[in-house]
């Protein structure tokens with residue numbers, strides 16, 4: 001759909017320069033999704049792996065974040081292998097909804113959704129769980145995922161952007177009581193960058 005060089009706004013790598021590749025196509029249907037224009041799979045420009053790697057290589061940053069849409073709708077082996085060969089770290093933002101988990105990853109951010117079940121094959125690969133908190137009931141729903149994940153995974157709660165005034169106090173209280181969890185906020189939106 002698009003690619004751009006910016007600052008990772010969310011999660012463990014928040015604040016780091018990163019080249020984002022946003023792949024078109026998603027059928028998960030989150031009603032609060034902040035990139036609904038990414039949902040169609042066939043209306044976006046098509047680029048080759050070589051073009052994407054060349055464009056990323058024009059920037060000094062060494063992290064590439066593959067997002068979407070739902071990037072795992074695509075076979076990500078060729079792209080991630082080429083990015084590794086070019087010396088990049090490969091990071092993914094995914095709901096885990098996929099027929100197959102493809103790609104070679106240095107960092108996997110798994111953001112499960114109530115609207116569609118993820119492929120459980122992703123569980124052992126997860127570095128960072130990032131649950132979006134839209135409603136108070138999402139606090140307990142978030143906790144249901146942790147038992148599936150590697151012991152050293154990070155557990156993050158991120159307020160849904162339009163609900164942050166209501167959700168932030170709940171998330172803050174929760175993390176103070178359950179310090180295994182951390183807060184992620186969408187810092188790029190405060191910085192007014194892509």
Ligand SMILES: C[S@@+](CC[C@H](N)C(=O)[O-])C[C@H]1O[C@@H](n2cnc3c(N)ncnc32)[C@H](O)[C@@H]1O
Nearest residue numbers: 032033034068069070093094095111159160161
């Ligand atoms: C747009 S999604 C694309 C990647 C993948 N489809 C997914 O959902 O993980 C990128 C990240 O933004 C989060 N996100 C999307 N809309 C949001 C919103 N309105 N408020 C907070 N986070 C949001 C998603 O949960 C995900 O962690």
Ligand SMILES: Nc1nc2[nH]cc(C(=O)O)c2c(=O)[nH]1
Nearest residue numbers: 007008009010067093188194
């Ligand atoms: N700056 C910035 N950081 C991000 N982290 C995850 C994003 C995403 O949409 O996947 C995102 C995004 O869209 N912009």
Ligand code: SF4
Nearest residue numbers: 026028029030033069
């Ligand atoms: S899975 Fe990700 S891209 Fe798809 S609708 Fe949900 S937030 Fe948007």
Ligand SMILES: [Mg+2]
Nearest residue numbers: 034035067194
């Ligand atoms: Mg985003």
